[in-house]
Amino acid sequence: MTNFQSLEFFVPELILVITILAALITDLFLKKSKTDLIGWVLCIGLVIVGLSVLNLSSVPATTLFSDAIVIDPFSSFMKIVIIISTLLVIAASWANKELENYRKGEYFTIMGIMVLGLFLMTSSVDIIMLYVSIEVVSIMSFILAAYLKLDTRSNEAGLKYVIYGAFSSGVMLFGLSIVYGLTGSTSYFDIQESIFSMDSSANPALIMALLMIFAGFGYKISSVPFHFWTPDVYEGSPTTITAYLSVAPKAAGFAMIIRFFHQIFSDSIALAGTAIGSTDLPWPEIIGVLAVVTMTMGNLVAIQQNSIKRMLAYSSIAHAGYMMLALPVLSMEAIESIMIYLFVYVFMNLGAFFIVITVKNKTGGETFDDYQGLGWKMPVVGSLMTLFMLSLTGLPPTAGFVGKLYIFKTLVGAGSDFLWLVVAGGINSVISLYYYFHVVKVMFLGGERSDTLSYPPSLMFGLIVFTAIPSLLLGLYWNPLASWVKDSLVFYTQTM
Amino acid sequence: MNNIDSYLFISSMLFCLGLFGVITRRNAIAVLMGVELILNAANINFIAFSKFNGMNLDGHIFGLLVIVLAAAEAAVALAIIINIYNNMNTINVDEAAELKR
Numbered sequence: 001m002t003n004f005q006s007l008e009f010f011v012p013e014l015i016l017v018i019t020i021l022a023a024l025i026t027d028l029f030l031k032k033s034k035t036d037l038i039g040w041v042l043c044i045g046l047v048i049v050g051l052s053v054l055n056l057s058s059v060p061a062t063t064l065f066s067d068a069i070v071i072d073p074f075s076s077f078m079k080i081v082i083i084i085s086t087l088l089v090i091a092a093s094w095a096n097k098e099l100e101n102y103r104k105g106e107y108f109t110i111m112g113i114m115v116l117g118l119f120l121m122t123s124s125v126d127i128i129m130l131y132v133s134i135e136v137v138s139i140m141s142f143i144l145a146a147y148l149k150l151d152t153r154s155n156e157a158g159l160k161y162v163i164y165g166a167f168s169s170g171v172m173l174f175g176l177s178i179v180y181g182l183t184g185s186t187s188y189f190d191i192q193e194s195i196f197s198m199d200s201s202a203n204p205a206l207i208m209a210l211l212m213i214f215a216g217f218g219y220k221i222s223s224v225p226f227h228f229w230t231p232d233v234y235e236g237s238p239t240t241i242t243a244y245l246s247v248a249p250k251a252a253g254f255a256m257i258i259r260f261f262h263q264i265f266s267d268s269i270a271l272a273g274t275a276i277g278s279t280d281l282p283w284p285e286i287i288g289v290l291a292v293v294t295m296t297m298g299n300l301v302a303i304q305q306n307s308i309k310r311m312l313a314y315s316s317i318a319h320a321g322y323m324m325l326a327l328p329v330l331s332m333e334a335i336e337s338i339m340i341y342l343f344v345y346v347f348m349n350l351g352a353f354f355i356v357i358t359v360k361n362k363t364g365g366e367t368f369d370d371y372q373g374l375g376w377k378m379p380v381v382g383s384l385m386t387l388f389m390l391s392l393t394g395l396p397p398t399a400g401f402v403g404k405l406y407i408f409k410t411l412v413g414a415g416s417d418f419l420w421l422v423v424a425g426g427i428n429s430v431i432s433l434y435y436y437f438h439v440v441k442v443m444f445l446g447g448e449r450s451d452t453l454s455y456p457p458s459l460m461f462g463l464i465v466f467t468a469i470p471s472l473l474l475g476l477y478w479n480p481l482a483s484w485v486k487d488s489l490v491f492y493t494q495t496m
Numbered sequence: 497m498n499n500i501d502s503y504l505f506i507s508s509m510l511f512c513l514g515l516f517g518v519i520t521r522r523n524a525i526a527v528l529m530g531v532e533l534i535l536n537a538a539n540i541n542f543i544a545f546s547k548f549n550g551m552n553l554d555g556h557i558f559g560l561l562v563i564v565l566a567a568a569e570a571a572v573a574l575a576i577i578i579n580i581y582n583n584m585n586t587i588n589v590d591e592a593a594e595l596k597r
Binding site: 159 | 507511514518524527528530531534535537538539541542544545549552554555557558561562565568569572573576577579580583584589592593594595
């Protein structure tokens with residue numbers, strides 16, 4: 001589709017750009033104490049963007065701007081997930097006491113720009129667009145991670161993030177340049193065509209280039225061996241940003257990986273639903289090993305942590321590993337299971353982080369010691385934290401169970417080649433039980449019982465309950481989610 | 497230099513030097529210089545492939561965009577490093593290690 005015709009289907013992003021500009025300009029006229037208002041500007045803008053995404057989700061899948069990005073139900077689903085998590089995090093930012101002494105105008109504006117980058121990540125089908133959108137998201141997250149200018153921990157988080165981020169995107173770019181040289185095009189569709197007509201002499205170069213590209217992908221979803229930034233950045237950043245980084249860029253990163261492998265490495269037979277590797281490259285094995293190492297590493301290191309925030313950082317690495325389990329089997333069911341997992345993961349992980357924010361606002365700490373006896377002092381927070389921990393472990397009847405169920409069901413259905421992934425995933429779930437329940441144990445069995453009960457302020461209370469409801473309800477009745485995901489499983493693909 | 501091999505040789509050398517710089521340097525600005533070398537190595541690749549393989553102009557466009565993004569990234573990185581210097585009086589990445597390893 002030509003550029004001018006495409007504009008009609010690009011409305012959500014255009015509204016988002018207008019919102020960002022409005023936020024930027026409104027900020028100029030506000031006093032420091034009134035900058036919470038920018039959050040409202042962004043919220044209203046995002047709700048309108050969400051409505052227009054839903055409005056466009058029924059148009060037939062097509063490419064826009066001369067094959068630069070696509071619009072299809074899959075990207076609409078991911079955009080909705082991103083909008084939900086952004087709205088929740090904006091609301092939590094109003095209550096976050098860490099941000100109290102700073103202007104929040106730029107904070108919210110930068111978050112808006114990040115959403116634009118995430119939207120483009122979910123829908124790009126051209127390696128130029130891919131790189132530009134990754135960089136937009138990365139640069140904005142560097143600023144947000146280092147947002148607490150006077151806090152040395154936040155400074156350090158920003159420094160580490162910028163170094164790892166710039167480095168891995170540089171390596172990825174070098175890989176992309178080799179792919180461009182080998183295939184002669186930047187469009188996924190042309191790359192797919194030339195990869196399938198290539199003889200095997202080009203394979204070493206191709207494997208090399210794709211491993212380099214995986215450095216960029218792996219860094220975005222924090223998979224081993226590109227996870228080193230995750231714990232430090234998650235611990236040092238403002239907690240709201242930690243929560244945001246652990247869900248939205250991860251969702252967009254998975255969307256990007258799925259689109260990349262689904263389009264480039266599958267011929268028309270594989271599109272009907274077998275594994276990725278219809279070329280000679282050992283992709284299922286490589287990604288399978290990475291997934292297992294990622295979750296094992298995340299879970300084993302999470303056990304040793306003393307800070308809840310840092311423990312959740314490692315747990316988010318482990319969850320990236322669970323989602324990666326389904327990547328080697330890139331059938332429609334596998335993509336469906338990843339989408340379901342991502343959707344429930346947004347709620348349970350954001351809920352856990354919201355509780356960390358509430359407790360930090362109250363006690364100023366985020367280590368296990370600060371959670372001693374919390375279940376008796378703050379009964380609502382304690383019991384809902386138990387729910388989130390159950391859900392993150394993946395025990396029934398919570399939403400996390402449904403997510404894991406779908407992933408394992410896909411792997412079992414894909415045949416005996418993938419059974420070892422199921423075994424590894426099962427063992428890891430048991431390991432994760434230990435540290436998630438350590439939190440529960442500390443909250444209810446540790447510390448002293450006090451007679452004065454306290455409740456979180458109404459905004460945080462509302463947010464926690466809002467994330468708790470889907471975390472529980474989707475575990476009991478997930479048909480609407482499953483059918484929505486099934487409807488969203490339409491990709492724009494070109495077969496040769 | 498009418499041969500693509502020499503361009504690719506230079507770009508791989510630049511990439512390796514950049515990688516070496518990122519891994520060995522402890523000064524945050526020197527690490528950033530290493531990253532810039534990696535980006536420029538990729539840029540040389542893009543332009544060389546675009547010129548010699550009789551391809552379209554995509555490589556040139558990509559190169560231009562990479563230059564813009566590298567500038568944006570360097571601006572943000574330098575701002576963060578200045579802030580670190582103001583608060584901690586050092587730009588050594590090893591000394592900025594308050595967070596648990």
